[in-house]
Amino acid sequence: MQGITIFNTDGSVTAQKDFLQRFSAKMNIKSLLSFKRMARLWCSASEFKRVSSAMQLPSLNQFALLGSGDYHHLTLSLLQQHQTPLTLVLFDNHPDWMRPPHQYHCGTWIYAAARLPQVARIVIIGLENGDLCGKKFQDGDVESYLNKKIVLLPYTPVGADISAEQSLTLQSQLKFSLKQGVQEILSHISTQNVYVSVDKDCLRTDDAITNWEQGTLPLETVTACIAAIHESHIIVGADTVGDYSPPVFNSPLKWIGSFLDRPANAWRMQANVQANAVNSMANVKIALALGL
Numbered sequence: 373m374q375g376i377t378i379f380n381t382d383g384s385v386t387a388q389k390d391f392l393q394r395f396s397a398k399m400n401i402k403s404l405l406s407f408k409r410m411a412r413l414w415c416s417a418s419e420f421k422r423v424s425s426a427m428q429l430p431s432l433n434q435f436a437l438l439g440s441g442d443y444h445h446l447t448l449s450l451l452q453q454h455q456t457p458l459t460l461v462l463f464d465n466h467p468d469w470m471r472p473p474h475q476y477h478c479g480t481w482i483y484a485a486a487r488l489p490q491v492a493r494i495v496i497i498g499l500e501n502g503d504l505c506g507k508k509f510q511d512g513d514v515e516s517y518l519n520k521k522i523v524l525l526p527y528t529p530v531g532a533d534i535s536a537e538q539s540l541t542l543q544s545q546l547k548f549s550l551k552q553g554v555q556e557i558l559s560h561i562s563t564q565n566v567y568v569s570v571d572k573d574c575l576r577t578d579d580a581i582t583n584w585e586q587g588t589l590p591l592e593t594v595t596a597c598i599a600a601i602h603e604s605h606i607i608v609g610a611d612t613v614g615d616y617s618p619p620v621f622n623s624p625l626k627w628i629g630s631f632l633d634r635p636a637n638a639w640r641m642q643a644n645v646q647a648n649a650v651n652s653m654a655n656v657k658i659a660l661a662l663g664l
Contacts, residue, residue, distance in 0.1 A: 498574030572614025
Protein backbone atom coordinates (compact mmCIF):
# COMPACT_ATOMS: atom_id res chain seq x y z
CA MET A 373 0.00 0.00 0.00
CA GLN A 374 1.31 3.44 -0.97
CA GLY A 375 -0.89 5.45 1.37
CA ILE A 376 -4.21 6.03 3.10
CA THR A 377 -7.15 8.01 1.74
CA ILE A 378 -10.04 8.92 4.00
CA PHE A 379 -13.21 9.69 2.06
CA ASN A 380 -14.99 11.68 4.76
CA THR A 381 -18.62 10.75 4.16
CA ASP A 382 -19.95 11.10 7.70
CA GLY A 383 -17.22 12.23 10.11
CA SER A 384 -16.84 8.75 11.63
CA VAL A 385 -13.19 8.27 10.65
CA THR A 386 -11.95 11.84 11.00
CA ALA A 387 -13.05 11.68 14.66
CA GLN A 388 -10.52 8.88 15.31
CA LYS A 389 -7.61 11.00 16.51
CA ASP A 390 -5.32 8.06 17.37
CA PHE A 391 -5.65 6.60 13.87
CA LEU A 392 -5.14 10.00 12.24
CA GLN A 393 -2.05 10.79 14.30
CA ARG A 394 -0.44 7.40 13.74
CA PHE A 395 -0.67 7.54 9.94
CA SER A 396 -0.69 11.30 9.33
CA ALA A 397 2.42 11.18 7.11
CA LYS A 398 0.75 8.67 4.75
CA MET A 399 -2.75 10.13 4.80
CA ASN A 400 -4.91 12.13 2.43
CA ILE A 401 -8.41 13.29 3.44
CA LYS A 402 -11.11 14.07 0.88
CA SER A 403 -14.42 15.52 2.00
CA LEU A 404 -17.58 13.86 0.71
CA LEU A 405 -19.78 15.52 3.35
CA SER A 406 -21.83 17.23 0.66
CA PHE A 407 -22.99 13.72 -0.36
CA LYS A 408 -23.55 12.52 3.23
CA ARG A 409 -27.30 11.90 3.08
CA MET A 410 -27.66 11.56 -0.69
CA ALA A 411 -25.21 8.64 -0.89
CA ARG A 412 -26.13 6.86 2.37
CA LEU A 413 -27.71 3.40 1.77
CA TRP A 414 -28.20 3.96 -1.97
CA CYS A 415 -28.05 6.54 -4.74
CA SER A 416 -29.14 6.89 -8.35
CA ALA A 417 -26.81 6.34 -11.30
CA SER A 418 -26.42 10.09 -11.83
CA GLU A 419 -25.76 10.65 -8.12
CA PHE A 420 -23.21 7.83 -8.08
CA LYS A 421 -21.44 9.42 -11.03
CA ARG A 422 -21.17 12.69 -9.10
CA VAL A 423 -19.77 10.95 -6.03
CA SER A 424 -17.35 8.90 -8.13
CA SER A 425 -15.95 12.04 -9.75
CA ALA A 426 -14.93 13.17 -6.25
CA MET A 427 -13.35 9.78 -5.43
CA GLN A 428 -10.48 9.62 -7.89
CA LEU A 429 -7.48 8.23 -6.02
CA PRO A 430 -4.04 9.90 -6.09
CA SER A 431 -2.67 6.39 -6.75
CA LEU A 432 -4.59 3.12 -6.96
CA ASN A 433 -2.55 1.32 -4.32
CA GLN A 434 -4.39 2.98 -1.41
CA PHE A 435 -6.15 1.93 1.77
CA ALA A 436 -9.42 3.85 1.62
CA LEU A 437 -11.73 4.47 4.57
CA LEU A 438 -15.32 5.16 3.54
CA GLY A 439 -17.14 5.65 6.86
CA SER A 440 -20.28 3.76 7.88
CA GLY A 441 -21.27 0.50 6.20
CA ASP A 442 -24.15 2.50 4.73
CA TYR A 443 -21.58 3.66 2.13
CA HIS A 444 -20.15 0.29 1.11
CA HIS A 445 -21.52 0.62 -2.42
CA LEU A 446 -18.91 3.37 -2.95
CA THR A 447 -16.35 0.55 -3.19
CA LEU A 448 -17.67 0.16 -6.74
CA SER A 449 -16.16 3.54 -7.60
CA LEU A 450 -12.75 2.37 -6.37
CA LEU A 451 -12.96 -0.97 -8.19
CA GLN A 452 -13.86 0.78 -11.44
CA GLN A 453 -10.56 2.67 -11.31
CA HIS A 454 -8.62 -0.61 -11.68
CA GLN A 455 -8.00 -1.95 -15.16
CA THR A 456 -6.17 -5.26 -14.64
CA PRO A 457 -7.97 -8.45 -13.50
CA LEU A 458 -8.28 -8.82 -9.73
CA THR A 459 -9.95 -10.92 -7.07
CA LEU A 460 -12.11 -9.05 -4.56
CA VAL A 461 -11.74 -10.52 -1.06
CA LEU A 462 -14.54 -9.20 1.12
CA PHE A 463 -14.96 -9.59 4.88
CA ASP A 464 -18.60 -8.76 5.66
CA ASN A 465 -21.47 -9.90 7.87
CA HIS A 466 -23.78 -9.48 4.84
CA PRO A 467 -23.33 -10.83 1.30
CA ASP A 468 -24.42 -7.47 -0.23
CA TRP A 469 -25.37 -9.50 -3.31
CA MET A 470 -29.12 -8.96 -3.60
CA ARG A 471 -30.41 -8.51 -7.12
CA PRO A 472 -31.25 -4.91 -8.12
CA PRO A 473 -33.56 -2.71 -8.70
CA HIS A 474 -30.94 -0.45 -7.09
CA GLN A 475 -27.49 -0.90 -8.67
CA TYR A 476 -25.74 1.54 -6.33
CA HIS A 477 -27.00 0.18 -3.02
CA CYS A 478 -25.11 -1.06 0.02
CA GLY A 479 -27.07 -4.33 -0.20
CA THR A 480 -26.65 -4.96 -3.95
CA TRP A 481 -23.19 -3.65 -4.84
CA ILE A 482 -21.64 -7.12 -4.99
CA TYR A 483 -24.14 -8.07 -7.72
CA ALA A 484 -22.82 -5.08 -9.68
CA ALA A 485 -19.17 -5.83 -8.83
CA ALA A 486 -19.52 -9.38 -10.14
CA ARG A 487 -20.32 -7.88 -13.53
CA LEU A 488 -17.30 -5.59 -13.73
CA PRO A 489 -14.88 -6.94 -16.39
CA GLN A 490 -11.84 -6.44 -14.14
CA VAL A 491 -13.31 -8.49 -11.26
CA ALA A 492 -12.38 -12.11 -11.93
CA ARG A 493 -13.76 -13.53 -8.68
CA ILE A 494 -15.27 -12.42 -5.37
CA VAL A 495 -14.52 -14.31 -2.15
CA ILE A 496 -16.75 -13.32 0.80
CA ILE A 497 -15.91 -14.28 4.40
CA GLY A 498 -18.11 -13.74 7.48
CA LEU A 499 -21.76 -13.88 6.39
CA GLU A 500 -23.52 -14.51 9.71
CA ASN A 501 -26.50 -12.16 9.42
CA GLY A 502 -28.97 -14.67 7.94
CA ASP A 503 -29.25 -13.38 4.36
CA LEU A 504 -28.06 -16.75 3.01
CA CYS A 505 -30.33 -18.92 5.16
CA GLY A 506 -32.87 -21.21 3.53
CA LYS A 507 -34.77 -19.70 0.61
CA LYS A 508 -33.31 -16.24 1.24
CA PHE A 509 -30.27 -17.48 -0.68
CA GLN A 510 -32.32 -17.39 -3.88
CA ASP A 511 -32.85 -13.61 -3.54
CA GLY A 512 -29.12 -13.13 -4.15
CA ASP A 513 -26.77 -13.53 -7.10
CA VAL A 514 -27.25 -17.27 -7.50
CA GLU A 515 -25.98 -17.09 -11.09
CA SER A 516 -22.55 -15.84 -9.99
CA TYR A 517 -22.42 -18.42 -7.19
CA LEU A 518 -23.18 -21.30 -9.57
CA ASN A 519 -20.57 -20.19 -12.11
CA LYS A 520 -18.01 -19.78 -9.27
CA LYS A 521 -17.65 -16.04 -9.79
CA ILE A 522 -18.71 -15.62 -6.13
CA VAL A 523 -17.35 -17.87 -3.35
CA LEU A 524 -19.19 -17.80 0.01
CA LEU A 525 -17.32 -18.68 3.22
CA PRO A 526 -19.56 -18.07 6.28
CA TYR A 527 -17.75 -18.06 9.62
CA THR A 528 -20.52 -20.12 11.22
CA PRO A 529 -22.64 -22.80 9.46
CA VAL A 530 -25.38 -21.59 7.10
CA GLY A 531 -28.01 -23.89 5.65
CA ALA A 532 -28.82 -22.54 2.19
CA ASP A 533 -31.46 -23.60 -0.34
CA ILE A 534 -29.58 -23.10 -3.59
CA SER A 535 -32.71 -24.08 -5.51
CA ALA A 536 -35.95 -25.94 -4.91
CA GLU A 537 -34.02 -29.19 -5.41
CA GLN A 538 -30.65 -28.42 -3.79
CA SER A 539 -29.74 -27.52 -0.22
CA LEU A 540 -26.32 -27.45 1.38
CA THR A 541 -24.41 -26.19 4.41
CA LEU A 542 -21.84 -23.49 3.85
CA GLN A 543 -18.97 -22.80 6.28
CA SER A 544 -15.41 -21.56 6.20
CA GLN A 545 -12.60 -23.53 7.81
CA LEU A 546 -11.61 -20.44 9.83
CA LYS A 547 -13.77 -21.43 12.82
CA PHE A 548 -11.85 -24.69 13.21
CA SER A 549 -8.33 -23.80 12.12
CA LEU A 550 -6.82 -20.43 11.24
CA LYS A 551 -4.15 -22.10 9.10
CA GLN A 552 -6.66 -24.20 7.14
CA GLY A 553 -9.05 -21.26 6.86
CA VAL A 554 -6.36 -19.01 5.42
CA GLN A 555 -5.31 -21.68 2.94
CA GLU A 556 -8.95 -22.11 1.91
CA ILE A 557 -9.25 -18.39 1.17
CA LEU A 558 -5.96 -18.36 -0.76
CA SER A 559 -7.06 -21.38 -2.81
CA HIS A 560 -10.08 -19.44 -4.09
CA ILE A 561 -8.12 -16.37 -5.20
CA SER A 562 -7.87 -16.67 -8.97
CA THR A 563 -5.57 -13.74 -9.83
CA GLN A 564 -2.24 -12.40 -8.64
CA ASN A 565 -3.84 -9.02 -7.94
CA VAL A 566 -6.22 -8.75 -4.99
CA TYR A 567 -8.49 -5.99 -3.72
CA VAL A 568 -9.42 -6.32 -0.02
CA SER A 569 -12.58 -4.81 1.46
CA VAL A 570 -13.50 -5.05 5.15
CA ASP A 571 -16.91 -4.20 6.57
CA LYS A 572 -16.27 -4.15 10.30
CA ASP A 573 -19.80 -5.44 10.95
CA CYS A 574 -18.29 -8.91 10.39
CA LEU A 575 -16.34 -8.44 13.63
CA ARG A 576 -17.41 -9.33 17.16
CA THR A 577 -18.58 -6.37 19.20
CA ASP A 578 -15.38 -6.32 21.29
CA ASP A 579 -13.47 -5.40 18.12
CA ALA A 580 -15.78 -2.91 16.38
CA ILE A 581 -18.89 -0.81 17.00
CA THR A 582 -21.06 -0.37 13.90
CA ASN A 583 -24.62 0.69 13.10
CA TRP A 584 -25.58 -2.76 11.74
CA GLU A 585 -25.95 -6.19 13.35
CA GLN A 586 -22.55 -7.78 13.80
CA GLY A 587 -20.94 -11.16 13.35
CA THR A 588 -18.47 -12.98 15.58
CA LEU A 589 -15.22 -12.90 13.58
CA PRO A 590 -12.24 -11.93 15.78
CA LEU A 591 -10.24 -9.01 14.43
CA GLU A 592 -7.00 -11.00 14.74
CA THR A 593 -8.46 -13.64 12.41
CA VAL A 594 -9.28 -11.03 9.77
CA THR A 595 -5.87 -9.36 10.03
CA ALA A 596 -4.12 -12.75 9.84
CA CYS A 597 -5.99 -13.47 6.61
CA ILE A 598 -5.08 -10.06 5.17
CA ALA A 599 -1.43 -10.48 6.14
CA ALA A 600 -1.34 -13.88 4.43
CA ILE A 601 -2.85 -12.40 1.26
CA HIS A 602 -0.31 -9.55 1.44
CA GLU A 603 2.51 -12.10 1.62
CA SER A 604 1.33 -14.37 -1.20
CA HIS A 605 -0.35 -11.95 -3.63
CA ILE A 606 -0.25 -8.31 -4.71
CA ILE A 607 -2.84 -6.23 -2.87
CA VAL A 608 -3.60 -3.51 -5.41
CA GLY A 609 -6.17 -1.70 -3.29
CA ALA A 610 -8.16 -1.96 -0.08
CA ASP A 611 -10.92 -0.27 1.82
CA THR A 612 -12.92 -0.51 5.01
CA VAL A 613 -16.37 0.57 6.16
CA GLY A 614 -18.25 -0.02 9.40
CA ASP A 615 -17.15 3.02 11.36
CA TYR A 616 -19.94 4.31 13.55
CA SER A 617 -22.27 7.14 12.61
CA PRO A 618 -25.99 7.41 13.41
CA PRO A 619 -28.26 6.45 10.47
CA VAL A 620 -29.85 9.76 9.46
CA PHE A 621 -31.59 10.50 6.15
CA ASN A 622 -33.55 13.15 4.29
CA SER A 623 -35.48 10.61 2.21
CA PRO A 624 -38.60 9.07 3.82
CA LEU A 625 -37.96 5.93 1.74
CA LYS A 626 -34.50 5.58 3.24
CA TRP A 627 -35.87 6.08 6.76
CA ILE A 628 -38.43 3.32 6.18
CA GLY A 629 -36.02 0.98 4.43
CA SER A 630 -33.39 1.43 7.10
CA PHE A 631 -35.90 0.93 9.92
CA LEU A 632 -37.11 -2.35 8.38
CA ASP A 633 -33.62 -3.62 7.56
CA ARG A 634 -31.59 -2.53 10.55
CA PRO A 635 -31.84 -4.32 13.92
CA ALA A 636 -33.30 -2.33 16.80
CA ASN A 637 -30.04 -2.15 18.74
CA ALA A 638 -28.30 -0.50 15.78
CA TRP A 639 -30.51 2.56 16.22
CA ARG A 640 -29.36 3.19 19.78
CA MET A 641 -26.66 5.83 19.90
CA GLN A 642 -23.35 4.40 20.95
CA ALA A 643 -21.04 6.57 23.03
CA ASN A 644 -18.96 8.33 20.39
CA VAL A 645 -15.80 8.16 22.49
CA GLN A 646 -16.17 4.39 22.89
CA ALA A 647 -16.98 3.81 19.21
CA ASN A 648 -14.12 6.00 18.02
CA ALA A 649 -11.60 4.28 20.29
CA VAL A 650 -12.63 0.72 19.38
CA ASN A 651 -12.91 1.39 15.65
CA SER A 652 -9.69 3.41 15.59
CA MET A 653 -7.79 0.41 16.96
CA ALA A 654 -9.44 -1.87 14.39
CA ASN A 655 -8.45 0.47 11.56
CA VAL A 656 -4.87 0.64 12.86
CA LYS A 657 -4.60 -3.15 12.89
CA ILE A 658 -6.11 -3.50 9.41
CA ALA A 659 -3.68 -0.88 8.07
CA LEU A 660 -0.72 -2.70 9.63
CA ALA A 661 -1.86 -6.02 8.14
CA LEU A 662 -1.90 -4.31 4.74
CA GLY A 663 1.75 -3.38 5.22
CA LEU A 664 1.29 0.30 6.07
